[in-house]
Amino acid sequence: MALIETVGLTKHFGSVKALEKLDLSVEPGIIGLVGANGAGKSTLLKILLGLLAPTSGSASVLGMDSVRETRAIRHVVGYMPEHDCLPPDVGATDFVTHMARISGLPRTAARERTAEVLRHVGLYEERYRQIGGYSTGMKQRVKLAQALVHDPKVLLLDEPTNGLDPTGRDEMLDLIKRTGTDFGITVVVASHLLGEIEQVCTFLLAIDGGHLLQAAPISFFTQRTPVLAVEVEEGADRLAAAISARGARAQLYGPGVLVAIESDAIYDAVRDAVADLALPLVRIQQERGRLEDLFRDAAPTAGSPQ
Amino acid sequence: MTARNPAASSATGSIYDLGYRHYEGKRNGRAYAMWSLFVEGFRGVWGFGRPMTAKAAPFILAGLYALPAAIQLAFSSTISSRVTASDQMDLFAYGNYFQRLSFFLILFCVAQAPELVCRDQRYQVLPLYFTRAMGRSEYALARLGSLASAIFLLLLVPTAGLFVGDVLMKPDTFKAIGDELPKALPSLPANALVSVCLASLSLAISSFSPRRAYSAIGIVAYMLLMEAIPAAIYSVGQNAGWDWADKLFALTPITSLIGGVFWFFGEPLTRQDFNGSLTSGEYLAAALGSFVVATAVLLFRYRRMPA
Numbered sequence: 282m283a284l285i286e287t288v289g290l291t292k293h294f295g296s297v298k299a300l301e302k303l304d305l306s307v308e309p310g311i312i313g314l315v316g317a318n319g320a321g322k323s324t325l326l327k328i329l330l331g332l333l334a335p336t337s338g339s340a341s342v343l344g345m346d347s348v349r350e351t352r353a354i355r356h357v358v359g360y361m362p363e364h365d366c367l368p369p370d371v372g373a374t375d376f377v378t379h380m381a382r383i384s385g386l387p388r389t390a391a392r393e394r395t396a397e398v399l400r401h402v403g404l405y406e407e408r409y410r411q412i413g414g415y416s417t418g419m420k421q422r423v424k425l426a427q428a429l430v431h432d433p434k435v436l437l438l439d440e441p442t443n444g445l446d447p448t449g450r451d452e453m454l455d456l457i458k459r460t461g462t463d464f465g466i467t468v469v470v471a472s473h474l475l476g477e478i479e480q481v482c483t484f485l486l487a488i489d490g491g492h493l494l495q496a497a498p499i500s501f502f503t504q505r506t507p508v509l510a511v512e513v514e515e516g517a518d519r520l521a522a523a524i525s526a527r528g529a530r531a532q533l534y535g536p537g538v539l540v541a542i543e544s545d546a547i548y549d550a551v552r553d554a555v556a557d558l559a560l561p562l563v564r565i566q567q568e569r570g571r572l573e574d575l576f577r578d579a580a581p582t583a584g585s586p587q
Numbered sequence: 588m589t590a591r592n593p594a595a596s597s598a599t600g601s602i603y604d605l606g607y608r609h610y611e612g613k614r615n616g617r618a619y620a621m622w623s624l625f626v627e628g629f630r631g632v633w634g635f636g637r638p639m640t641a642k643a644a645p646f647i648l649a650g651l652y653a654l655p656a657a658i659q660l661a662f663s664s665t666i667s668s669r670v671t672a673s674d675q676m677d678l679f680a681y682g683n684y685f686q687r688l689s690f691f692l693i694l695f696c697v698a699q700a701p702e703l704v705c706r707d708q709r710y711q712v713l714p715l716y717f718t719r720a721m722g723r724s725e726y727a728l729a730r731l732g733s734l735a736s737a738i739f740l741l742l743l744v745p746t747a748g749l750f751v752g753d754v755l756m757k758p759d760t761f762k763a764i765g766d767e768l769p770k771a772l773p774s775l776p777a778n779a780l781v782s783v784c785l786a787s788l789s790l791a792i793s794s795f796s797p798r799r800a801y802s803a804i805g806i807v808a809y810m811l812l813m814e815a816i817p818a819a820i821y822s823v824g825q826n827a828g829w830d831w832a833d834k835l836f837a838l839t840p841i842t843s844l845i846g847g848v849f850w851f852f853g854e855p856l857t858r859q860d861f862n863g864s865l866t867s868g869e870y871l872a873a874a875l876g877s878f879v880v881a882t883a884v885l886l887f888r889y890r891r892m893p894a
Binding site: 330331332352355356358360362364365366367368369370371375379380382383384385386387390394397401411427431432460463464465 | 607608609610612613614615616617619620623624627636637638641706707710711712714715716717718719720721894
């Protein structure tokens with residue numbers, strides 16, 4: 282059974298098209314949901330949670346429809362919103378316990394789970410202090426804790442590293458990774474930072490302008506199959522056609538062409554193609570496929586990692 | 588956890604590796620979630636689970652509301668031996684206590700209704716509730732229940748005080764309980780009426796703003812204006828001969844509650860306190876109507892609340 286499935290999912294806010302005929306099918310794992318700000322990541326998460334109703338199409342989580350079986354979904358899903366969501370005048374323990382009880386955990390179980398989860402996210406003595414006095418990193422941990430406290434099967438995290446310094450970010454990513462791999466909880470991480478997604482995720486969903494750009498295991502993007510970047514001053518499109526004609530996989534990108542190096546013959550093919558077309562060659566460079574390539578043309582606003 | 592040194596572990600982060608246990612235990616349903624929210628809200632109204640400063644306003648106002656009953660109790664106990672027909676001299680009785688001290692009660696609503704609903708909006712806690720097994724209407728009703736029961740408790744204290752005082756002052760305690768109980772009992776439904784009406788009204792107004800100050804101003808403005816406008820129209824109407832003008836008193840939030848309370852005690856309305864010709868039964872109906880409308884507005888507001 283697919284973890285998350287959407288069929289023709291469309292959401293319009295007035296004239297703004299947040300999601301446009303999105304078809305997805307995602308298997309369990311740590312799933313990165315990448316896109317620029319406004320690409321529709323949060324909208325997708327909110328539809329999955331039943332907070333928003335889709336304009337058309339349907340979405341399901343663990344086979345449960347997001348509109349008709351909202352309540353059943355919410356029992357098995359934990360949600361960490363992008364924005365601040367913590368009242369400042371209570372302690373983390375009290376707050377997370379309260380949220381556990383709202384999720385249906387009996388009083389003692391709620392307390393035990395809270396202690397366990399707060400320890401798990403790395404909050405110790407300070408958990409009795411009022412949340413208002415916490416650093417951003419600690420607040421993010423509390424937000425994660427409240428999403429985990431009822432032991433969900435699926436965790437939806439919206440920009441979990443927002444506002445964190447590099448150390449805090451690494452710790453949060455590590456936490457997410459362990460949540461996904463060690464605890465067997467499927468995690469969906471929405472982020473506009475590709476570098477983060479690369480670090481922790483096993484599967485990548487890239488959306489842009491409400492459309493699905495790419496959905497594939499992360500290894501597909503960062504696999505070791507080297508890529509040759511051939512940069513020319515002009516005629517990149519002709520070059521791409523010529524290389525393709527010689528039986529190599531070539532793809533236009535920026536000022537040049539990316540060619541998958543599937544065998545040594547590729548080098549010859551590139552050389553011959555450039556020579557035949559007499560193109561002004563700038564450089565030929567071997568690269569590993571990187572995630573940003575996805576967005577280099579599609580979404581120039583997507584933040585680059587580091 | 589006890590086996591490790593927390594300080595050393597948190598420095599390296601190795602304390603994370605304690606293993607995660609899945610929760611296999613019982614999970615309760617919606618009623619339990621609502622009950623939990625109700626309890627949290629009730630405690631929150633009184634400032635429990637919050638810093639000491641949060642307890643100041645509710646307890647001071649509740650104290651002020653009960654103070655006259657305590658004073659009357661103290662005075663009458665010192666002079667009771669000389670006064671036999673103490674009922675005649677009671678400034679504060681079950682029936683008129685709310686009428687005389689409604690001001691403090693309104694202040695209580697102004698201070699604590701925003702505490703319940705504005706906080707969750709302001710700090711954006713609502714999405715956390717709405718992504719759990721908590722419906723929007725359930726949230727609104729649990730909050731209403733919290734405030735209504737807090738107000739009910741607040742009303743109960745002076746009522747109980749008056750009752751105990753009156754009973755203890757009589758020579759024959761058991762006979763006194765028998766005499767006093769029928770007089771005191773209408774307080775319970777009357778207090779319940781006041782609680783649910785004021786709670787629904789102030790929460791409905793509060794829910795429209797995430798800012799406490801605006802909510803508070805909104806409640807005060809509504810209460811004052813809706814008292815003043817019908818009175819103004821009525822006084823104009825008396826000269827102009829508008830015989831419908833006194834029906835507008837049904838719109839007043841406080842006056843209609845006072846009138847409704849009198850209905851439970853079966854006391855006639857004095858023209859000194861009540862202008863117009865509305866009977867206590869009509870005021871009661873008006874108060875119940877305002878409860879229904881305010882609750883509907885509250886539910887509607889939460890149905891539309893963006894999360």
